[in-house]
Amino acid sequence: MTPRTARYARLGAVALVFVMFGLAWHLGIFTQAADPKTLARTLVAMGPWGYLAFVVAYTVLQPFGVPGTVFIVAAPLIWPWQTAFVLSMVGTMSASVVGFSFARFVAKDWVSARIPARLRKYDDALERNAFQTVFLLRLLLWMPQVLHSFLGVSKVGFWTHFWGSLLGYVPPLLFVSYLGGEMFDASGKMQPAAWPILAGLLIASLLVVVLVRVHERCRQAGQAPRCGAASPWMHPRGGSTSPRETP
Template sequence: MSQRASMIPARTLTRGTTVLAAPLLLIAAHHFGLLQLVSEPEQARQAILGLGALGLVAFVVAYAFLQPLGVSGVAFVLAAPLIWPWPIAFAVSMSGTLAASVVGFSLARFVARDWMTKRIPARFRTYEGPLARRGFATVAALRLVFLMMPMLHALFGISRVGFWTHLGASAVGYVVPLFVISYYGDEAFELLRGAPLSAWAGLAAAVLAVAVGRLLMRRHGRRRHGSAPDMTLSNSKDVTP
């Protein structure tokens, strides 16, 4: 290795590798049929099953690295029971979700800590105190509610929560929703696919009503109690790996 190359910081090399890996993973996911599960589910299912164990590995690896970069993790979880029987789908979903969480956590803690810190939404900053006092319980609760949201990966990565605490608590938070999706996912997909337009309109109206209600309640709470104090996330390097 040349002297000039040896002077390149390891973090810079890691970031460059991450940027280059993303399009390659998308190409690989397309090649293995993972991106065709929505448009052509049966053909994609047969293609992935035809790969045997390689299909399982490709699914988990694509999930692990694409989800922290913005690809929907829920899409992977919903797709798994369309491909495999529910016990395998559950194992694959848990493996991929935990792997994605580790990748996102590691990117925030070791690769892009400063960049991630500046982009944590204000509504997540209020969890810094509970994460410092009750790390395991807080991580498990947030995973149960928000699942594999990429911003949660970042929040946990820049917090003082230890790596193994994060991994164990994430597994606890994931197990129930992933089990339910894996067990009922195939039936739910068929039900939703055959639902009439009026059912989709009603569902959209219900979601909109809930979102508006939460927004109004949040604004009312702010007016009643005043603005919350600014709890800026610590940017200290003193974290437990």
């Protein structure tokens, strides 16, 4: 692609974004997506077309300002948890790809100048181990717009971002889809029982992060096979010896 063609492609992408925003504003989608209750009511009224509307609205609106939690909270209020999980995964991944691609191919310089310093500290980790870092960031932070942008202007490859994000999203989205009915009422407001559930999710996520970090440090030190339950005095053939015994 020549520089002139690339310039026209960027301008076309920007124009398409503005057109979609204008259309969404004209149809009142921003108002309907203001809270889970309103969104749920709108999607139920659409019948089977609600599936498509959910994914399209999530894809178009989330990367540019509408919180993704509005969609993933609304989904289990409308559909069985299995359907809610699939639609939440498809919508979240689509929104992530749009946010990543917009930052990388359309407005890279503008976005790069606005990345918070707290995310810049992950630049070195992304260069050393991109897949693992993307996975952990998605597992802990989920889908904030600024994270889409940060990964888009980083050196992470598209498919590394895609698969790392996919795996990182699975635990929290499965968790919310399955327990959404216990965490939120019909209006989308958080119930008291949600706090211990969210605390459990946070603890589980942090535990995964610790285990991944420990394994990575062991691997870098060339000790991965011995990390875990293996004793430093374990005999090479599977037996064990006392630290005072000699082979």
